[in-house]
Amino acid sequence: MTLLCVKPESEHYSTLQGKVDNNILHLQNARGMFLLDNVNERNIKYFINQIIEMPWRNHLLLAILIQADRNLDPATSYLMLKSIHPRIKDLFHFYSIQEIREFTTDLHMYGYLKGECYPEHSNNMRRVFLKEYELVAYNTKIWLTRKLNQDQQAYFEQFLFPMPSFESKDFSFGKLAIEQAQNNRKYETDAIVPYLPVIRATARFRSSxxxxxxxxxxxxxxxxxxxxxxxxxxxxxxxxxxxxxxxxxxxxxxxxxxxxxxxxxxxxxxxxxxxxxxxxxxxxxxxxxxxxxxxxxxxxxxxxxxxxxxxxxxxxxxxxxxxxxFEEMERKRTILNTWGYGEEDSEKNAxxxxxxxxxxxxxxxxxxxxxxxxxxxxxxxEPFHVACTFGLLAIDVFTTTGARINELLQINSTKECIQVKKVKDKHHYSFRAIPKGRDEVEEFYISKQTMGYLQIVLRMLKDHYQSEKIPSVEYRCYRKHLLSEPKPYYFQYHNKALKDVALVSCIKFLLHALRFETQEGTPVTVKSHLLRHAFATEAVQRQKIPIDIVAKILHQRDLNVTEYYSSPTATQVAHAVGELHDAIASYVDIDEVILRSPEELRRELEEHNSKVGVFNKVLGGTCVTDYVCPTKMACLGCKAKIPEPEQEHELHEVIKLSKDMEERFTKMGLEVEVKKAKEMRKQARIELKEIESIKQYREEQQYEPIVHTNK
Incomplete structure (x- = not known):
């Protein structure tokens, strides 16, 4: 194969040269660009640190080059490397394999998948290994066939992983692993769901x-x-x-x-x-x-x-x-596991x-x-204060919107992201982010309280940078190829945007020692995806919100778990003009628009108001969904509502009313209606407790302790 005189621009080229196959190192796409120059930094560093001396180095280097050429998410390639490399390393060690040509799937991989070695490995570890291996073997072969001529294909075939002759259905671990993961998630969610108000309150008080x-x-x-x-x-x-x-x-x-x-x-x-x-x-x-x-x-x-x-x-x-x-490591590992920080299938210390x-x-x-x-x-x-400030905002958004961590990290201080709309003399707030699986921004509705937390973060960043504006930085989390333009992200510090691991550590620090357990007594720690599951479970199981509505709220497309396929619609609202809070938000007075609108448009907006909760004041709080009402206007206890202290009196009226209803229905012998009245009172009291927590937090925000020093 003829090689060009030019070489890749990657700073890692010299490190790889002489260690891997030269033709792989110099692979180019149809435009003459070296594939190596397009590989994500984290992936190539993992390859150099972990794989470069291994017999299968050329196979995995070829795989990540091809995945980069296919423009796959770098996180996908990283998962592939971390799923395949450790397992092949295990197999080479167990079966005393020296060369890659000695490795056979029907003997070595089959034996591992059947559980003949490493019995301590979980079903999920085996399932992920087979899944990632099959994907790499198949997609690499397809790429060679489509991109290279026959002579080139013949050369590079020596670096292809052999396809297994068996399928995942030949083993029981796949189904068992999925069932186990679903059960574990269910158990953890059950432990968290009743305590969402406690989690929010703890975050507020500790941050204060x-x-x-x-x-x-x-x-x-x-x-x-x-x-x-x-x-x-x-x-x-x-x-x-x-x-x-x-x-x-x-x-x-x-x-x-x-x-x-x-x-x-x-x-x-x-x-x-x-x-x-x-x-x-x-x-x-x-x-x-x-x-x-x-x-x-x-x-x-x-x-x-x-x-x-x-x-x-x-x-x-x-x-x-x-x-x-070793002794210290064992002692600390035991402590962390007791607190619930040990991760399943993890080969590293928590x-x-x-x-x-x-x-x-x-x-x-x-x-x-x-x-x-x-x-x-x-x-x-200061480093603890910063962690608590970021953690408070994250927990609030997770528990009131069900957003993903990747969506949260996209929030930035621009009028294109933060939206403020005025309807019926009241402001309503949202942020725009690109959800998972999409390539365009969508709207996430938030409460006035969340806007307050955004302002707290903004003030902290201005103080940190000693500037009235926060800098624009590059996005550093998943799917950053869609977010190439630097922006003034809220989740940033020292001129770098936070990654998901940084935000997760903030949450764990802020909620440390807030203990939850499954019914079996297994400790559960609060994680971002768990809060998302808890939000969804509360909405579906307790509030009986249809699955398709919840999917819209969570910005999900996958409805395989439900029979609902219809998608609720919402009318577009007016575009933003002006600025709010240091030019971070857009604003439009919809009341004024209505007065100037034709009769037909007025009717459309009135119909819109009957469907869209986010533009209506509801019993005891503010609705934060803009879809068809999920509870058919039964706002009490709905998770699409944020309780507001200013409307506390409404919930006290509900309690008085429910007592009167219970007494009347008891006399009439209507037991079902009696239960409804009791449930109404129960939900009102739950919301009053959260309102009391919010009031205490607001009071403590203003509390300035008198500091006494030694003289």
């Missing part, structure tokens, strides 16, 4: 608690600037009445920490700290806190303190397994609090290295 700590931290720094040489500065403040605790801290900087723990540092370090030179100079200084204790104010109960201190004390923040001994994003949950190197030298719990405040 973290903000109070941050405010106190900065006030303490201001005090130090007024009183030089006063470190360590002891300070404390009282939490709101709901918590009823007093929290005690010490403020440190690097030199003061060294000088007060001299026996644990070398003489050289102590001298540098005294002189405030080198890493201990003013330019390199760093403030952090030591959490000392918490005490109750009005009773003798044990104080709860800060929810996250055990994460630090047990040493499982960040990538905790690095440089850990790292729930590793964001892999600068400034989020990361601690300053000095704090990380020397945290065990203090009596209390030493940590940086």
């Amino acid at each position: 608690q973290m903000k109070r700590l941050r405010d106190a931290f900065h006030k303490a720094i201001e005090e130090v600037q007024k009183r030089p040489n006063c470190l360590p500065l002891e300070f404390h403040y009282d939490e709101p009445e709901r918590i009823g605790e007093r929290l005690y801290f010490r403020l440190w900087d690097k030199p003061s920490f060294v000088l007060h723990h001299q026996d644990q540092f070398s003489e050289t370090v102590v001298q540098l700290a005294e002189d405030r030179k080198s890493t201990y100079s003013e330019d390199n200084n760093h403030f952090f806190v030591e959490y000392v204790k918490a005490e109750r104010l009005d009773d003798d109960e044990e104080a709860g303190g800060l929810w996250f201190t055990e994460i630090i004390q047990l040493g499982v923040l960040g990538n905790w397994s690095q440089n850990a001994s 790292i729930p609090f590793l964001s892999s994003h600068k400034g989020i949950l990361f601690q300053h190197p000095f704090v990380s290295h020397h945290k065990d030298k203090a009596e209390g719990v030493v940590f940086d405040v």
Whole structure:
């Protein structure tokens, strides 16, 4: 085969050269572009780090080059690599295979799929391996046939994985794995569904608690600037009445920490700290806190303190397994599994609090290295505050819209994304994002409360960047090929957009120790996709919303699980004009449009208002669906509604009314109607509890603790 003199531009070309087949390395498409230049960075790095020395390296390199040429989502290729490479590595080890030509599917793969080796591997691991292997073997063969001439095909056939002579239906693990996954998801969802209001409330209160700590931290720094040489500065403040605790801290900087723990540092370090030179100079200084204790104010109960201190004390923040001994690793793995952080089929240690994003949950190197030298719990405040702020917004959107994490990460501060519409003198809000499986934006309706959380994130980012505008950054999560233009994404920090792993770590940190269990007692941790399942389950099973309506709310196309195939429709609303909140939102007064509209248009809009909940004030709150009413106007308890404190009185009226109805129907002997009246009262009380939580959160948002320092 004739090779061109030019070479790929990829920075990894020199690393691969001489390690893989030269003809594969120089494969080009019909336009003369090297396939290597189109391979995703994460995928090629995984190949170099894990596969380049393996006998099957050419097979998998050819596979990822072809998948890149087919413009497949990079995440698809990454899943393929992580599904095939470890399993083939296992088979080579178990059967003592040395060369790729010795590997046969009918003997080695068949034996593995039948469970003759690695009995500890789950049904799902075997199912995914066979599925990904078959896809690669088939699609690679098809690509060669369509793209290359016969001579080229004959050459590259040596790098094709052999197709199995058996099918997945020949094994029981496929069906068992799917059933097991569905059952596990069902069990976990059942554990979460009743507690969606608790999850939201916990996120609100903890985020407020973290903000109070941050405010106190900065006030303490201001005090130090007024009183030089006063470190360590002891300070404390009282939490709101709901918590009823007093929290005690010490403020440190690097030199003061060294000088007060001299026996644990070398003489050289102590001298540098005294002189405030080198890493201990003013330019390199760093403030952090030591959490000392918490005490109750009005009773003798044990104080709860800060929810996250055990994460630090047990040493499982960040990538905790690095440089850990075997005994330490086993101990921490046991703790994490007890908390529910261990993932099924995972071959790695659980790292729930590793964001892999600068400034989020990361601690300053000095704090990380020397945290065990203090009596209390030493940590940086800002990275925790950032995690809580992002986590609060994410949890709110997940539990009120059922959105996917990829859709959430697309929210950005532009008038094309954030929409505000005025109907009947009330503002209604939404964001636009590209759902999974689509290539155009669709609308996701959100509440006024969610808009408030967006503003909190925006203020945090403006403070972080010290600017009235947040920068436009490149999107870094799944399907980024559809989002190539940099935008001012809300989920960004240190000039980089967050990836899904960073946001998941924020959620786990904010909700840590909020324990849920399946009926079998298995711990369940809150995950983004689980909140989505919980939202859908609540809507279908408890609210009896038709599946096709729920699919529309969730922006899903797959209706294989339901008999409903009709798609509800919604009338388009007026396009956005103007700006709101620093030019992040569009606005249109629909009332004004109606007054100027022809009679026919007026009738259409009136009909639209009868169908579209998002433009109507409903009992006890605000509707956030723009589809045909899912509960036939039975708004009480509907998951498409966000309770509003301003409408609390309406729910109290419902309770009074339900008591009267129950009494009347009891006298009439209408037992079914009696049950309906009781259910009405139950749903009203549930919503009142969430409204009370929202009111408390709003009060605590305004609460400014008085910080007391040592004199």
